[in-house]
Structure formats: C-alpha cells, structure tokens
Amino acid sequence: MYEQFVEVVETVCVLTVIGLGVWEISADRMTLGQLLAFAAFIGYLNPPVRNLGQLGLTLTAATAGAQRLNEILDAEPSVADPTAPVRAWPVRGWVGFHGVSFRYPGATRESLDDVTFTAAPGELVLVTGASGAGKSTLSKVLTRFYDPSAGVITLDGVPLPDVPLDFLREQIALLPQETLILNDTIRENIECGSPGATDADIERVARSAAAHAFITALPEAYDTRIALGTATLSGGQLKRITIARAMLRAAPVLILDEPTAGLDSVAARQIVQPLRRLMSSRTTIMITHDLSLAPDADRILVVDEGRLVEAGSHAELVARGGMYARLAGPVPRVLEGRAEDTLVLRV
Ligand SMILES: Nc1ncnc2c1ncn2[C@@H]1O[C@H](COP(=O)(O)OP(=O)(O)OP(=O)(O)O)[C@@H](O)[C@H]1O
Numbered sequence: 001m002y003e004q005f006v007e008v009v010e011t012v013c014v015l016t017v018i019g020l021g022v023w024e025i026s027a028d029r030m031t032l033g034q035l036l037a038f039a040a041f042i043g044y045l046n047p048p049v050r051n052l053g054q055l056g057l058t059l060t061a062a063t064a065g066a067q068r069l070n071e072i073l074d075a076e077p078s079v080a081d082p083t084a085p086v087r088a089w090p091v092r093g094w095v096g097f098h099g100v101s102f103r104y105p106g107a108t109r110e111s112l113d114d115v116t117f118t119a120a121p122g123e124l125v126l127v128t129g130a131s132g133a134g135k136s137t138l139s140k141v142l143t144r145f146y147d148p149s150a151g152v153i154t155l156d157g158v159p160l161p162d163v164p165l166d167f168l169r170e171q172i173a174l175l176p177q178e179t180l181i182l183n184d185t186i187r188e189n190i191e192c193g194s195p196g197a198t199d200a201d202i203e204r205v206a207r208s209a210a211a212h213a214f215i216t217a218l219p220e221a222y223d224t225r226i227a228l229g230t231a232t233l234s235g236g237q238l239k240r241i242t243i244a245r246a247m248l249r250a251a252p253v254l255i256l257d258e259p260t261a262g263l264d265s266v267a268a269r270q271i272v273q274p275l276r277r278l279m280s281s282r283t284t285i286m287i288t289h290d291l292s293l294a295p296d297a298d299r300i301l302v303v304d305e306g307r308l309v310e311a312g313s314h315a316e317l318v319a320r321g322g323m324y325a326r327l328a329g330p331v332p333r334v335l336e337g338r339a340e341d342t343l344v345l346r347v
C-alpha cells in the first residue's frame with residue numbers, strides 16, 4: 001500500500017506541475033522553455049526523494065528482522081556451559097552411560113530408559129534396533145544437544161556437565177543421520193570437519209570415503225558448489241562427502257549414525273574398509289541397521305523402545321536367539337518373484 005501511495009502522489013505531482021505550468025504559460029507569466037527546465041530539475045530531485053521514502057520501508061523490515069534475531073540471541077540454551085569447568089585434558093575416549101533416561105521436551109514417553117554401557121578406546125560398539133528405538137537419541141545426549149533427565153554420561157570418567165561444551169564437542173566426531181551439507185564448495189564442505197586441513201588431506205579422506213572419483217568427474221571438481229536439494233549430486237554422494245568430513249576430524253570419539261544408509265552395497269563396502277582403519281585408534285559408536293559390520297564389532301547393543309534389551313558379541317547374541325537374532329537373520333524377500341521386471345541402471 002505504501003509503495004502504491006507513493007506512486008499516486010508522484011503522478012498527482014507531475015499532473016499538478018504540468019497543469020500549473022500550462023496555466024502560467026497561457027497567462028503569459030512563463031515560457032514553455034522555463035516550464036521544461038523546471039520539469040527537468042524536478043526530475044533530478046525525484047530519485048533521491050523516492051529513496052528517502054523507501055528508507056522508511058527498509059527500516060520497518062530491518063527492525064522486524066532485528067527483533068527476531070534478538071529473540072534467538074536472547075533464548076537461554078537448555079544445555080549450559082559448566083560454571084566450574086574441569087581443565088582440558090588429553091582425552092583417551094572412554095565413554096560411559098550410567099542409568100541414562102531422556103524424554104524429548106513435550107514428548108509423552110521416554111526416548112531413552114535407564115541405559116547403561118561403556119565404550120573403551122579402540123573399541124567398536126555397534127548400536128542397532130528398530131526404527132524409532134532411540135538410537136540417534138544416544139548420539140544427541142552424548143554430544144550434549146540435550147541433557148538426560150536422569151543418569152550420568154561420562155567422558156574418561158568426567159561427567160559431561162563438568163566438561164566445557166566446546167572442548168567436549170572437539171573430542172567427538174559426529175556423522176549425523178541427516179546429511180548436513182553447507183551451501184558452499186565441496187572442498188569447504190569437507191574441510192569444515194577440521195578447518196585448516198591441506199588439499200592433500202582433503203583428497204586423502206575423499207578417496208577413503210569413495211568420493212574422489214565422482215568429485216573429479218565434475219567440471220569444477222573440488223570447487224563445485226553444492227547445496228542440499230540441488231541436483232548436482234545424489235543423496236548417497238552427498239552422504240560420502242559428509243563421511244569424508246567426519247574422517248578428516250581426528251577426534252578420539254567417533255559416532256557414526258547410519259553411515260551406509262542410502263549407499264548401494266558396492267559403495268558401502270568401499271567405505272567400510274577405510275572406516276575400519278579410522279576406527280582402530282578411536283572409540284567408535286556405530287548406529288546402523290546394516291549388520292554386515294556386526295561380526296567385527298567388539299560389542300553390539302540392541303535398543304528397543306529406549307531400553308537396552310541385549311548386549312554382547314555377534315556370536316553370543318545370535319546364539320541367544322532374541323531380538324538381535326531376528327534382526328540379523330535372513331531378510332524375507334517379500335517382493336522377490338512378484339516384480340514383473342527388474343531394471344538395473346548403469347551410467
Ligand atoms: N526432536 C524430537 N522431539 C520429540 N520426539 C523425538 C524427537 N526426536 C526423536 N523423537 C522420538 O524419540 C524416539 C527415538 O528417536 P530416535 O531418532 O532416537 O530413533 P532411532 O532409533 O534413531 O530411529 P531410526 O532408526 O529411524 O533412525 C522416537 O520415538 C521419536 O519419535
């Protein structure tokens with residue numbers, strides 16, 4: 001409305017100037033040349049006056065934006081830095097969950113219910129269970145995106161609330177289940193795992209994540225700009241870029257949430273080898289439905305409705321014949337024989 005109003009005022013002014021001018025000329029008080037010169041000068045004055053009018057609009061929009069920003073800046077995070085933090089120490093990577101329960105704000109039931117386990121440096125702990133069981137929630141409380149409602153989580157025996165947040169998150173490399181892609185080049189997307197990494201390091205991890213080949217096939221290779229939702233790369237390719245990013249981070253604790261989801265079995269196998277090498281020196285918590293790594297895991301935790309229902313090695317759990325044996329058993333091929341055609345695409 002404001003802009004339309006300005007337009008109308010402008011048109012009325014132009015009409016008034018011409019009208020008055022014609023009047024003055026007909027009364028012989030002015031020449032046509034004078035009217036034209038006057039109109040030309042008014043024309044010069046128009047843009048600055050118009051901009052001044054726009055300023056009001058811009059200010060209103062900016063004030064509204066600033067108010068929203070302030071709301072975000074003023075919000076108190078539910079997870080706070082400790083008031084008396086422990087001093088930084090060379091972290092080994094012992095992770096301990098002791099009777100941890102957690103319920104999401106506003107949720108009706110616990111997403112974690114009295115979970116207790118430990119993971120030692122160099123160990124591969126595999127977490128599996130049905131969808132919605134609470135597996136990703138484990139990674140969220142360990143990185144302190146949320147604090148548990150009961151129980152304690154420790155890193156090298158130190159309760160997490162006593163560890164400075166920045167320091168804690170430096171010690172953990174997290175590959176989240178949702179692919180997080182920054183609106184930037186592929187190089188920047190990998191480098192943000194460890195700012196300041198050299199090009200050689202970036203290429204090394206990209207090779208390990210089976211990403212180098214498809215990156216170099218792009219016209220701008222590592223300088224290609226990517227963003228979620230654009231068609232430059234497929235979902236599985238973006239996933240491999242995030243795996244490279246996690247590999248670049250030399251953190252003592254590595255959490256991988258569904259690292260092979262969305263990858264075909266060949267690509268999954270390609271990245272599993274380097275992942276194994278990466279895991280050898282760190283505490284690795286791998287959340288997955290893909291149980292092909294299970295025989296190598298030091299311990300397997302089976303989560304069901306927030307509770308830890310089974311824990312042990314692959315052989316122990318299969319022998320037990322419980323939930324894990326069902327999950328790891330042969331998958332019924334419900335569709336086999338019913339599809340009319342199977343198409344294999346090769347590009
Ligand atoms: N932000 C949230 N707010 C409220 N409830 C949530 C939130 N995130 C998850 N939940 C609930 O917590 C439970 C556990 O979720 P979680 O994401 O940990 O499952 P998951 O085991 O990782 O499942 P999946 O295998 O499908 O990834 C689910 O019942 C879910 O509905």
Ligand SMILES: [Mg+2]
Pocket residue numbers: 135136137177257
């Ligand atoms: Mg999950």
